[in-house]
Structures are given as structure tokens and as C-alpha cells.
Amino acid sequence: MKKFMIIIGLLLVVFSFASKDVIVVGTTDKIRTLDPANCYDYFSSNILQNILSGPVDYEIGTANIKPWLFESWDVSDDGLVYTFHIRKDAYFEDGTQIDANVFKYSFDRVMKLNGDPAFLLTDAVEKTEVVDKFTFRVTLKNKYSAFVSVLGYTVAFPVNPKVFPKDKFYEGAPSASGPYKITEWIRDVRLVLEENPKYFGPKPKTPKIIIQFYENAQQLRLALETGEVDIAYRHLDPRDILDLKNVPGIKVYLGPSPQIRYLVVNVKQKPFDNPLVRQAIALAVDRETIVNDIFVGLAKPLYSMVPAGMWSHEDVFPKRDLKAAVEILKVAGYTKDNPLVIDLWYTPSHYGTTEADVAQVLKESLEQTGVIKVNIKYAEWSTYVEYFLNGTMGLFLLGWYPDYLDPDDYLWPFLSINGAKSLGSFYENKNVEDLMTAARAATDQFSREMIYKLVQNIHAAEAPYIPLWQGSADCEAHDYIDGIVLEPTQIFRYYILERK
Amino acid sequence: MSLKSYIITRIILALPMILILLVMIFFILRIIPGDPVLAILGGKAPLEVIEAKRHELGLDKPIVVQFFDYLKDVAKGDLGISTLTNRPVWSEIKDRFPATLELTIFSFIFALIIGIFWGAEAAWRKDKTLDISARVYSIFIYAVPVFWLGLMLQLLFGIYLRWLPVGGRLSPRVSLDIKTGLLLLDSILNWNWEAFWDVLKHLLLPGITLGLVISSIFLRMVRNNTVLMLSKDFVKAAKARGLKPKVILYGHAVRNAFVPIFTIMGMQFALLLAGAVLTETTFSWPGIGSYLVLKIKYRDFPAIQGTIIFFAIFVVIISIIIDIVNALVDPRVRY
Numbered sequence: 001m002k003k004f005m006i007i008i009g010l011l012l013v014v015f016s017f018a019s020k021d022v023i024v025v026g027t028t029d030k031i032r033t034l035d036p037a038n039c040y041d042y043f044s045s046n047i048l049q050n051i052l053s054g055p056v057d058y059e060i061g062t063a064n065i066k067p068w069l070f071e072s073w074d075v076s077d078d079g080l081v082y083t084f085h086i087r088k089d090a091y092f093e094d095g096t097q098i099d100a101n102v103f104k105y106s107f108d109r110v111m112k113l114n115g116d117p118a119f120l121l122t123d124a125v126e127k128t129e130v131v132d133k134f135t136f137r138v139t140l141k142n143k144y145s146a147f148v149s150v151l152g153y154t155v156a157f158p159v160n161p162k163v164f165p166k167d168k169f170y171e172g173a174p175s176a177s178g179p180y181k182i183t184e185w186i187r188d189v190r191l192v193l194e195e196n197p198k199y200f201g202p203k204p205k206t207p208k209i210i211i212q213f214y215e216n217a218q219q220l221r222l223a224l225e226t227g228e229v230d231i232a233y234r235h236l237d238p239r240d241i242l243d244l245k246n247v248p249g250i251k252v253y254l255g256p257s258p259q260i261r262y263l264v265v266n267v268k269q270k271p272f273d274n275p276l277v278r279q280a281i282a283l284a285v286d287r288e289t290i291v292n293d294i295f296v297g298l299a300k301p302l303y304s305m306v307p308a309g310m311w312s313h314e315d316v317f318p319k320r321d322l323k324a325a326v327e328i329l330k331v332a333g334y335t336k337d338n339p340l341v342i343d344l345w346y347t348p349s350h351y352g353t354t355e356a357d358v359a360q361v362l363k364e365s366l367e368q369t370g371v372i373k374v375n376i377k378y379a380e381w382s383t384y385v386e387y388f389l390n391g392t393m394g395l396f397l398l399g400w401y402p403d404y405l406d407p408d409d410y411l412w413p414f415l416s417i418n419g420a421k422s423l424g425s426f427y428e429n430k431n432v433e434d435l436m437t438a439a440r441a442a443t444d445q446f447s448r449e450m451i452y453k454l455v456q457n458i459h460a461a462e463a464p465y466i467p468l469w470q471g472s473a474d475c476e477a478h479d480y481i482d483g484i485v486l487e488p489t490q491i492f493r494y495y496i497l498e499r500k
Numbered sequence: 501m502s503l504k505s506y507i508i509t510r511i512i513l514a515l516p517m518i519l520i521l522l523v524m525i526f527f528i529l530r531i532i533p534g535d536p537v538l539a540i541l542g543g544k545a546p547l548e549v550i551e552a553k554r555h556e557l558g559l560d561k562p563i564v565v566q567f568f569d570y571l572k573d574v575a576k577g578d579l580g581i582s583t584l585t586n587r588p589v590w591s592e593i594k595d596r597f598p599a600t601l602e603l604t605i606f607s608f609i610f611a612l613i614i615g616i617f618w619g620a621e622a623a624w625r626k627d628k629t630l631d632i633s634a635r636v637y638s639i640f641i642y643a644v645p646v647f648w649l650g651l652m653l654q655l656l657f658g659i660y661l662r663w664l665p666v667g668g669r670l671s672p673r674v675s676l677d678i679k680t681g682l683l684l685l686d687s688i689l690n691w692n693w694e695a696f697w698d699v700l701k702h703l704l705l706p707g708i709t710l711g712l713v714i715s716s717i718f719l720r721m722v723r724n725n726t727v728l729m730l731s732k733d734f735v736k737a738a739k740a741r742g743l744k745p746k747v748i749l750y751g752h753a754v755r756n757a758f759v760p761i762f763t764i765m766g767m768q769f770a771l772l773l774a775g776a777v778l779t780e781t782t783f784s785w786p787g788i789g790s791y792l793v794l795k796i797k798y799r800d801f802p803a804i805q806g807t808i809i810f811f812a813i814f815v816v817i818i819s820i821i822i823d824i825v826n827a828l829v830d831p832r833v834r835y
Contacts, residue, residue: 024672030794032585040541114556116541119549171587187595189786190672212672215784219667226662228671349797382534382799389538389547422547 255486388424580802598681610711615718667784
């Protein structure tokens with residue numbers, strides 16, 4: 001019996017030491033692909049950000065870009081030619097050095113394969129050149145002041161030419177150049193990350209991270225509470241997050257998120273072709289009830305398409321004012337006897353389980369004018385996208401997650417003629433288009449900021465989109481976990497996590 | 501008809517069945533609203549990118565051309581490339597299928613145990629409490645939706661009592677070298693008893709849920725057929741010879757009642773695979789059922805078609821095997 005107890009004791013000691021080196025992260029997200037040339041979803045990008053090194057990175061906890069694989073760069077006077085100087089101590093896990101040839105291979109491959117995120121490069125890049133072993137040059141088609149921000153997205157991360165084929169997407173686990181390498185990957189079940197000894201940067205604080213995939217939020221919450229996972233990252237339901245705040249031993253982290261939600265108004269469709277109708281809807285929507293009742297305070301009301309906290313943001317949309325909304329509707333010809341009857345569309349699963357409630361609150365808030373009657377309609381995501389591209393829907397809910405952190409990514413895709421078509425508002429304004437092109441060509445932030453503020457004001461007056469709320473990032477973890485930083489860039493860095 | 505020509509006839513008859521299914525799935529998917537390219541790219545990508553992707557996937561071709569292209573590929577054994585992940589559908593099915601098979605085998609064995617023993621004992625004690633409870637049980641369980649039963653078991657054993665995990669196949673901290681994909685078998689092959697215990701714990705709730713549902717059919721079948729057999733002369737003769745009741749029941753009555761039951765069990769096994777969809781979704785079981793649900797959400801045409809054809813072929817193979825075994829056991833079925 002004594003011997004048995006000693007063995008058990010020893011096993012427990014060994015286990016407690018071993019478990020210090022492992023952190024388990026649970027998520028309901030899925031990995032679609034780990035090929036940067038085709039990766040265009042949040043969680044896949046997030047894994048790539050932890051196993052690959054990018055040309056540039058962000059300072060931890062901020063949205064400030066810092067050089068990473070590119071030590072420095074020069075921009076030609078005309079703003080079209082970028083010459084990048086590559087660091088000399090970066091390698092992939094198999095020992096292949098990252099040089100200008102690797103960058104050229106990777107950029108050209110992205111543009112040739114034309115995967116989902118390729119347009120971020122193809123729209124901007126005219127050609128790529130190897131100047132010498134550690135100097136890489138990119139010539140742009142047009143001046144594009146946000147180009148360096150684009151390099152922070154995984155589409156621009158170099159891949160190992162010995163592993164990634166030139167002419168097709170790669171379906172396996174990439175050869176690592178970042179803090180971790182993948183040692184086990186069972187799709188939709190789990191992914192094991194272990195320290196990459198070839199990485200030039202600082203050692204990860206925890207050598208092994210296991211990412212466990214769950215089908216739904218309830219299972220993830222239970223896994224966290226039972227200790228099956230140490231951290232739950234994406235996505236618990238808002239009410240569960242609130243509950244967990246009161247669970248001893250569990251800590252809830254909330255941080256800024258660049259994700260925005262808004263109503264799209266199809267300006268080509270009646271009655272939404274009348275700017276007065278759009279303005280009245282913008283005045284009547286009740287953002288406060290949505291963020292307080294549905295998101296239990298885990299979101300913030302939003303009054304511009306540029307999220308709060310980002311440079312150039314200005315609260316350009318008015319606060320809720322039912323009286324003003326009724327007055328405007330009266331001018332537009334709508335009264336209690338002749339109400340404005342509209343359809344409001346939402347999609348039930350793409351944005352989580354709260355979407356139907358959001359639609360209901362919006363309906364009620366608009367109907368409180370006494371002049372608007374709202375019919376709620378819904379369609380599954382793939383049908384929904386088809387409908388908004390075809391212009392079937394007049395007023396519908398949509399969300400945006402940025403590709404790169406720059407106001408350009410919150411204005412250009414919505415207000416440029418092409419962008420407005422692909423997002424269902426069909427808005428066209430030559431003046432706005434010229435202003436945004438000028439902002440892309442401007443090299444100093446001050447000029448860009450002035451232009452973007454002007455664009456936001458025009459947008460508020462015309463209201464082809466009505467911003468509703470800005471999400472917040474959240475993470476729930478046991479209190480023995482340190483190093484959770486919810487960054488404005490949304491990069492979740494596994495290599496700074498540690499057990500106390 | 502000889503056994504050989506009987507088997508060949510069964511295989512030939514199965515082919516048009518699979519073809520009809522393939523045609524139906526192919527065209528229904530394309531008629532209902534929802535576009536795979538849009539489901540993947542959403543509104544973020546420019547229209548040119550959406551068009552390019554559609555061209556790449558061949559979705560801009562006339563539907564009939566798409567169909568014959570697909571048919572050609574299927575004939576060559578190529579189920580296509582998933583539009584969502586860009587991986588061959590066949591390799592995704594191969595990744596997922598062992599999980600479903602393991603769940604199915606487990607629940608099948610569970611259902612068999614309940615069905616055979618309870619069914620036989622109920623027949624032996626016809627119209628007594630055990631028989632009545634068996635009949636009530638089978639009606640109740642047959643009527644209960646599988647996901648509701650799953651949720652209740654999750655709530656009781658997973659959430660209130662916290663005895664069993666409510667989802668997945670293996671705890672994150674338990675590592676296992678995967679060889680066959682059947683994790684119980686893999687843990688035995690690896691001599692990894694920690695993993696074996698962990699896999700078994702994960703298997704219990706979904707396996708029991710699915711097993712309970714199927715057990716009601718077995719129970720009724722075994723009970724009714726055994727009741728019939730117990731009234732036969734050979735059973736009376738066995739009783740007259742003074743054999744032990746267990747020997748009479750299991751050695752004579754149940755054994756002879758098994759020919760029709762075997763057919764039903766075979767078909768149930770095949771249907772269980774398809775029926776695992778709801779159980780897998782309820783328990784986050786990473787099998788082919790939850791794979792299909794995910795792919796439907798993204799309108800991943802090749803993956804949906806591939807999975808359904810795979811199911812169909814599997815059901816056909818099982819039913820052919822049952823027919824062959826039946827033909828071997830009972831020559832009267834060869835006509």
C-alpha cells in the first residue's frame with residue numbers, strides 16, 4: 001500500500017510538472033486552411049500568426065506596426081516603389097533561410113493562385129523583384145498609403161518554397177518560421193503547437209499549446225468549467241460570459257474589437273432610394289437596447305463606420321431621436337395613416353445566436369416612431385449573400401471584420417462603387433470616390449485623417465449604411481493563466497501565455 | 501438461380517439506385533438557393549474574385565455539363581475537391597469516417613445487448629411485468645427524438661453529475677498515436693490505457709444515446725420472433741427432454757428466431773451510420789454526420805454529394821452482404 005501511494009505521489013508530481021508546460025485552449029472556431037495564399041478567415045489567420053513570421057508585426061497590445069522580417073524599407077518619391085530590407089537570421093523549421101527569393105516566391109504564388117485573400121495583393125502590386133539576397137522590391141499599381149498595413153495580414157507572410165507547391169494550394173501544416181511549429185493536427189478535433197527551435201524571436205513562454213475544437217458554445221463553457229481547457233477563446237454566448245464573471249477561479253477578459261455591425265440600405269430600392277427614409281431609420285434605431293439587453297454590455301454603440309479608437313474616427317451619426325425621425329418621415333410623405341412599410345432581413349446562424357433578437361429590437365425601435373411598420377425576414381448565409389449581391393434585400397444586417405487595420409478598410413470597401421455593389425448598398429458618389437482615392441495617395445496621416453473625417457460626414461448625411469455597434473473581444477480563462485492580451489489587432493498570441 | 505448469379509444481380513441492381521440518388525442530389529443542390537462561392541467569400545471579396553472562383557470551381561458551366569463532368573470524375577473514383585477547404589473530399593471522408601464507424605459499432609453492440617437479452621427474457625415471461633415494461637420501453641424510446649435524449653443524458657451525466665464528457669472523442673491532454681482512426685482500437689494497439697479509458701468515457705454518452713434509440717427496434721423484433729419460436733414443436737420437444745430454460749430460450753428459440761432479425765439488424769447498422777447525424781451534432785462527435793451538416797451550411801457541393809454517395813454505397817454494400825449471408829443460411833431466399 002505504501003509503495004502504491006509513493007508511485008501515485010510521484011506520478012502526481014510528474015504530472016503537475018508536465019502540465020506546467022502545456023496550455024489547452026478551447027474554441028468553437030474552425031481552421032479552413034493553413035495556406036496563407038488561400039486563408040481568409042479569422043481563426044486560420046490567427047494560427048498562421050503564431051507559426052509564421054510576417055514582413056511586419058504589431059507591438060504587443062497596440063495597433064502600431066513594427067518591422068519584423070522586413071528590418072526597414074524605403075519608399076520612392078512617387079510612392080510607388082517599396083524596397084524592403086530583410087533580416088538575415090530568419091529560417092523555416094527545416095533550416096531554409098528566409099530571403100528575397102522566398103518573398104518573391106510567396107508573393108508571386110499568392111497572386112498566381114488567386115485564392116480568397118489574393119485581391120489584397122493583386123489590387124495593389126504591379127510587380128515584385130529580387131534586388132539582392134536580402135533586398136526585395138515591390139512596385140505598386142497606384143499610390144497606396146495603407147500598403148504596409150496590408151503586409152501585416154497573413155496573405156503577405158512568406159512560405160517555405162520547399163513545402164508549398166508553386167501551382168496549387170497546400171493542404172497540410174506549414175513549415176514554421178514563427179514561435180511554434182505544428183506537431184499534430186486532427187482537423188476539427190485538435191491542433192498541437194510546440195516550440196520552434198529555429199525561430200529568431202523570443203522563446204514561447206509555454207512550450208506546448210493544444211488547441212481543442214468544440215462544436216458549440218455550451219460545450220466550450222463546460223470544458224472550461226471542468227478544467228478540460230485552460231482558456232476559452234471564441235465564442236461563448238454573451239450571457240455565459242456574464243455568468244462566468246461570477247464563477248470563482250475563472251477570469252473574463254474583455255478587449256477592444258475592430259469588428260463592426262451595421263445595417264445596409266440598398267439605395268437603389270424603393271423606398272430606401274429616398275435619403276430621408278435612410279436618415280429617419282438612422283435616427284430611430286435603438287443601439288443602446290441592443291448593446292445592453294442583447295450583448296449585456298459586451299458591445300458598444302457605434303456612430304461611424306470607422307470603429308471607435310481608430311484614428312480618424314468621428315461620431316458622425318446622430319443619437320436616437322424619435323421625434324426628429326417622425327418629422328423627417330413626414331417630409332418624406334409618411335404618417336401614421338400612411339406608414340412606411342419595410343422588410344428587415346437577417347441571417348440566423350452566421351453571426352451567432354443573438355441575431356434574431358437584434359432584428360426584433362430593431363423592429364421594435366423603428367415601430368416606436370408609430371410611422372414605420374417592419375416585417376422581419378431571414379435567409380441562410382449562402383442565400384443571404386446571393387440576395388444582397390442581387391439587390392433583393394432593401395434593409396439588412398451585416399458585419400465587417402477588417403483585413404488590415406486602417407480606416408481605409410472601413411471606408412473603401414463600403415463606399416467605393418465596386419465595394420458598395422459587393423456589399424449590397426449600391427451606393428455611388430463620385431465626390432466620395434475621389435476623396436478616398438486622394439486619401440490612398442496621401443502619404444501623411446494628417447491629410448488622410450482630414451479626408452476620412454470628411455468622407456464619414458458625407459456618409460452620415462447619405463446613410464447607405466447605418467452603423468449599429470462595435471463588438472468587443474473576449475477570452476475566458478482559469479486564474480492561473482497569465483499573458484492573455486486582447487489586442488486591438490485581434491492577434492491572439494499563444495507564445496506569451498503561461499501558467500503562474 | 502445460383503448464389504453467384506444472385507450476387508451479381510444484386511450488385512447490378514444497386515448501380516441504378518446509386519445513379520438515381522446521385523442525379524437527385526446533384527440537381528436538388530443546384531436548384532435550392534445558396535451558392536458555395538458566396539457562402540465562402542461572403543461580401544468581402546470583389547465581384548471579379550467571386551466570378552473567378554466560380555469559374556475555377558466550374559460553377560459557371562451549364563448545369564448539364566457540370567453533371568457529366570461530375571459523373572466522369574465519380575466513375576474514376578474522384579469525389580472532387582471541397583470548395584470550403586480545397587482538400588479532396590475522399591480524404592476528408594476518410595478522416596471522418598472512423599469516428600462514425602466507432603460510434604456506430606459501439607451503439608450497435610449496446611443495442612444488441614439490450615435487444616437480445618431483454619427481448620428474449622420478455623418473450624419467456626410473456627404478459628408478465630418484464631414483458632410489459634419491455635413493450636412500453638420500446639414504444640417510448642422509439643418515439644423519443646434522438647437529440648432530445650442526447651441532451652437529457654448530457655444534462656444529467658455531463659452537467660449535473662459531471663461524470664462523463666459531453667463532447668469530442670478524446671480529452672485535449674491525452675495523446676494517442678492514431679493508426680486506424682478507431683480510437684478504442686488504437687489505444688489498445690498502443691497499449692495506452694489512459695487513452696482507452698478516456699476514449700471510452702467520451703464514447704459512452706453518444707453511444708448510449710444512439711444505442712437506446714436502436715435498441716427498441718431490436719427488442720421488439722427479438723421478443724416477437726422468440727414468442728413465435730417458443731410456441732413451435734421443437735421448443736416443446738426440448739422442454740419435454742428436460743433441458744434447462746436458458747438452453748431452451750437461447751440455444752433453441754432465440755437462435756432460430758435470428759434469421760429475420762439478422763436482416764433487420766444489418767439494415768439498422770447501415771441506417772445507424774446515416775442516423776448518426778443528429779447524435780454527432782449533439783455530442784460534437786467529429787464524424788461524417790457532423791461533417792455533412794457543416795458542409796450543407798457552406799453549400800459545399802462536392803462534399804455533400806460525395807458524403808451522400810459514400811453513405812449510399814455503404815448501405816448498398818451492407819445490404820448485399822446481408823442478402824448473401826441470408827442466401828447462405830436460408831436457400832429459399834435465392835430466387
